[in-house]
Structure formats: structure tokens, C-alpha cells
Amino acid sequence: MTEQDFILKTYNSTIESGSVKWASPSNIALVKYWGKKKHQIPENPSISFTLSDCKTITEITYTKKQEKGFSFDIYFEGEKSEAFKPKIQTFFERIEIYMPFLKDYHFKIETSNTFPHSSGIASSASGMSAIALCLMSIEQELKADVISTERSMSDEKSHFNQKASFLARLGSGSACRSIEGELVVWGKNESIAESSDLYGVKFEGDVHSNFNKYQDTILLVDKGEKQVSSTVGHQLMYGHPFAKERFDQAHVNLAKLKAILASGDLNEFIKIVESEALTLHAMMMTSMPYFILMKPNTLEIINKIWAFREKTDSKVCFTLDAGANVHVLYPESEKENVLEFIKDELVSFCQNGHYICDQIGQGANQIQF
Structure with a gap:
């Protein structure tokens, strides 16, 4: 087309x-x-x-x-x-x-x-x-x-x-x-x-049953307006010293993720997803002018997730958008345990204790009158 x-x-x-x-x-x-x-x-x-x-x-x-x-x-x-x-x-x-x-x-x-x-x-x-x-x-x-x-x-x-x-x-x-x-x-x-x-x-492509009804709990770390908009952030990739390497990396990671989605290998899924999130913010921190959208509580949550995963062998992981909030991703089979972990250890890092539970969806739908 x-x-x-x-x-x-x-x-x-x-x-x-x-x-x-x-x-x-x-x-x-x-x-x-x-x-x-x-x-x-x-x-x-x-x-x-x-x-x-x-x-x-x-x-x-x-x-x-x-x-x-x-x-x-x-x-x-x-x-x-x-x-x-x-x-x-x-x-x-x-x-x-x-x-x-x-x-x-x-x-x-x-x-x-x-x-x-x-x-x-x-x-x-x-x-x-x-x-x-x-x-x-x-x-x-x-x-x-x-x-x-x-x-x-x-x-x-x-x-x-x-x-x-x-x-x-x-x-x-x-x-x-x-x-x-x-x-x-x-x-x-x-x-x-x-x-x-x-x-x-x-x-x-093929998608393994491990990803059926995959969960996304969004931890609202900072509800304020971002100090640098996404539009400006995108523009700062022009002339960025690591831009070409980043663009090449995304192509490689997408090809890798296609195979991971088919195999259901959650450990490899975690590596790609978390690396992509941190790379996104690394691009922000190394642009000119540089800026940081993560907040101290963003890092606290990331470290808590890593510690929980090490301790329990959970397949929970995080990703980040262009902001401070944390998307906690995990299989539906772990829903009860991960939500308990979120309530016990992560909610305190959310603004006013706010978070939203969501999951993978089917797309848009027309509403009939």
C-alpha cells in the first residue's frame, strides 16, 4: 500500500x-x-x-x-x-x-x-x-x-x-x-x-500460550506533566551520537522477539523487554540537551522487581514508556502472587498509592447506538 x-x-x-x-x-x-x-x-x-x-x-x-x-x-x-x-x-x-x-x-x-x-x-x-x-x-x-x-x-x-x-x-x-x-x-x-x-x-506470527492474557499493571509513579515532551524527545534523536546503533538494535531485537513469542521463552522475553525500556531512557540521558524522565521511585520499583524475581524465580518484568511510570508485565498464571507483591512492596512508591490493572487486549471496537 x-x-x-x-x-x-x-x-x-x-x-x-x-x-x-x-x-x-x-x-x-x-x-x-x-x-x-x-x-x-x-x-x-x-x-x-x-x-x-x-x-x-x-x-x-x-x-x-x-x-x-x-x-x-x-x-x-x-x-x-x-x-x-x-x-x-x-x-x-x-x-x-x-x-x-x-x-x-x-x-x-x-x-x-x-x-x-x-x-x-x-x-x-x-x-x-x-x-x-x-x-x-x-x-x-x-x-x-x-x-x-x-x-x-x-x-x-x-x-x-x-x-x-x-x-x-x-x-x-x-x-x-x-x-x-x-x-x-x-x-x-x-x-x-x-x-x-x-x-x-x-x-x-506464532504466539506461545505463555503470552495468553498477559498482564500489565501500571504503577503511577508520577502523574505530572513530563518536563520534556515525547515530540521534543523524538527530535533530539537527530544528530544523536548513538542513533544509528539504536535503530539497528531495534531491528535485531524485533527479529529476536518474534522467535521468543513463538517459543514462549519468558527469560529471553524479559531480557529483550527490560533492555529496550532502559535503552529508551538511555537515549534521553545521552541526547543534547540531555534529560531524565525516570524518578527515584521508578528506580526503587525496578530494583524491587529484580530482587523479587531473583528470590522467587518469577517471570515478572518491567517496561517503561517515555515517562516515570512503570508497566509491570507478567503471565496470567502469576497474577495472584504478583499482585500481592505489588500491594506489599511497590504501591508505596506510587503517587497516592495509585495503580491500574490491565491485560493484553483485542483492539478497538465500534460502539453501536
């Missing part, structure tokens, strides 16, 4: 109004993406677990208007929000060529998260993917009478998901990995035949 394949060429411009609603989850990368080229193209491939319960629910109501131009209002948790408008304006400008109907309608965007606002969980992935999916459903309604007979139903679904992921990427890079589940690859990699820089693809 190329960008040209996603341009909507014909649609029914007489439809006056409608409403669509989607729930789209967040995701957590196992092999990290850090650094991007123009147009939100990743410098290296990544693979992520799609989460189940941490999601954004978005409803978009569209109404035909006379004047041309972008027109939209955003409501977050029931309150009108001006803070999000610049990001959505930029998003619409980026995707207008692929969705020319955007200037024909006024859009009322109502969105909310199932996880606490300002919890320190990145909501751009779930938020932008939910908007992209709603826009795709609107596109589907507008072209219902002019759908190409060249595509089968399965082809239409594949095109829908690919374009939704493609659009989401133009809003937030990691959002392209939130359309499907349980594992999604984004970025071209030789070991994944269908992988693409343009959109995320569902991982179709």
Missing part, C-alpha cells in the same frame, strides 16, 4: 448528518520506537501489546455546513476544551488530502478516558486512534453507495483498519498501534513480511 491508496476519491456529499462512536485502547511498546522522520515515519520498527481496559471512548457527530473550512468543537469528560483544538487542527490539516469531506461538515468531538485524567498514562495513542476510527466510520457512511465492487468484505475491513492506522499515525505515531490487537508491529522490518512504515499491522 502507498499513501495514494488512502485518498478518498468519491463520496456522497448529500448526507446531512450522522454520529459514530468508537472505543480505542492504549498500547505499550515492547520494542520501542524513538526517533522519527518527516510525516511521522519511524526511524526504527516497534512492536506493542494492545491493552484491554485503558481506552478512550470518542463520539463524533457531524453536520453538513455551507461554508468551507475546518469546523469542530471538542468536549473532554463533558466539558468543552480549547486546549486540544490546536492538535486536532494540525491533524485535520495533515489528513485532509485523504478525507476531503472534512471541510464539508462541522464535527462535535466528545471524548473521555476509562483511566484517570492526568494519571501520567499517555492518552495520545488511544485518543488519536479513536478519532481516526470515527472518521473512518464517517467515510464508510459517506461512500456507502459508491463502494468499490473490486474489494471483498474482508478486503474492505483490511483497508478500513490500515487506513485508520495510517491516519492515526499522522496524529500520534504510537496511535497507529492501537487499532488492532493483541500484538501490533509498526515500521518496516525484514523479519515481518507485511510490516510497513505507513501503518501498524497485526502480528501474525
Whole structure:
């Protein structure tokens, strides 16, 4: 697929109004993406677990208007929000060529998260993917009478998901990995035949039963705004002294992880996942200017996990996003023991004792009225 394949060429411009609603989850990368080229193209491939319960629910109501131009209002948790408008304006400008109907309608965007606002969980992935999916459903309604007979139903679904992921990427890079589940690859990699820089693809390789219903408990170490945004962090990979080595490492690690997912080797899984998390933060600490997003309690939790694993031979491990919070990953078979460990030894390092229990999920779903 190329960008040209996603341009909507014909649609029914007489439809006056409608409403669509989607729930789209967040995701957590196992092999990290850090650094991007123009147009939100990743410098290296990544693979992520799609989460189940941490999601954004978005409803978009569209109404035909006379004047041309972008027109939209955003409501977050029931309150009108001006803070999000610049990001959505930029998003619409980026995707207008692929969705020319955007200037024909006024859009009322109502969105909310199932996880606490300002919890320190990145909501751009779930938020932008939910908007992209709603826009795709609107596109589907507008072209219902002019759908190409060249595509089968399965082809239409594949095109829908690919374009939704493609659009989401133009809003937030990691959002392209939130359309499907349980594992999604984004970025071209030789070991994944269908992988693409343009959109995320569902991982179709063999996955051992050890990874069924894999658990992710998110420890909220710091709910504050990050001192350096991810956008700025990505830009600092330009001219980074270790950038090329990092990008090469990600390709190698993704190929290794593909074999690990098939074999079910949890010890090797731990090595890749924790190394990737620490490498991500090492890139931040060695950029210019350098910065640190981990907090003292992040390190306390990591050391506690290592000690617990050494003592019990547990297969629990951690990963980190571009922030201070810790994602504690572990097999479903260890759920009871690990949750007890978290409550006894890790909750004290969380801000206000807050944490969220989640697990691997199946991707986004449309909500019918």
C-alpha cells in the first residue's frame, strides 16, 4: 500500500448528518520506537501489546455546513476544551488530502478516558486512534453507495483498519498501534513480511500460550506533566551520537522477539523487554540537551522487581514508556502472587498509592447506538 491508496476519491456529499462512536485502547511498546522522520515515519520498527481496559471512548457527530473550512468543537469528560483544538487542527490539516469531506461538515468531538485524567498514562495513542476510527466510520457512511465492487468484505475491513492506522499515525505515531490487537508491529522490518512504515499491522506470527492474557499493571509513579515532551524527545534523536546503533538494535531485537513469542521463552522475553525500556531512557540521558524522565521511585520499583524475581524465580518484568511510570508485565498464571507483591512492596512508591490493572487486549471496537 502507498499513501495514494488512502485518498478518498468519491463520496456522497448529500448526507446531512450522522454520529459514530468508537472505543480505542492504549498500547505499550515492547520494542520501542524513538526517533522519527518527516510525516511521522519511524526511524526504527516497534512492536506493542494492545491493552484491554485503558481506552478512550470518542463520539463524533457531524453536520453538513455551507461554508468551507475546518469546523469542530471538542468536549473532554463533558466539558468543552480549547486546549486540544490546536492538535486536532494540525491533524485535520495533515489528513485532509485523504478525507476531503472534512471541510464539508462541522464535527462535535466528545471524548473521555476509562483511566484517570492526568494519571501520567499517555492518552495520545488511544485518543488519536479513536478519532481516526470515527472518521473512518464517517467515510464508510459517506461512500456507502459508491463502494468499490473490486474489494471483498474482508478486503474492505483490511483497508478500513490500515487506513485508520495510517491516519492515526499522522496524529500520534504510537496511535497507529492501537487499532488492532493483541500484538501490533509498526515500521518496516525484514523479519515481518507485511510490516510497513505507513501503518501498524497485526502480528501474525506464532504466539506461545505463555503470552495468553498477559498482564500489565501500571504503577503511577508520577502523574505530572513530563518536563520534556515525547515530540521534543523524538527530535533530539537527530544528530544523536548513538542513533544509528539504536535503530539497528531495534531491528535485531524485533527479529529476536518474534522467535521468543513463538517459543514462549519468558527469560529471553524479559531480557529483550527490560533492555529496550532502559535503552529508551538511555537515549534521553545521552541526547543534547540531555534529560531524565525516570524518578527515584521508578528506580526503587525496578530494583524491587529484580530482587523479587531473583528470590522467587518469577517471570515478572518491567517496561517503561517515555515517562516515570512503570508497566509491570507478567503471565496470567502469576497474577495472584504478583499482585500481592505489588500491594506489599511497590504501591508505596506510587503517587497516592495509585495503580491500574490491565491485560493484553483485542483492539478497538465500534460502539453501536
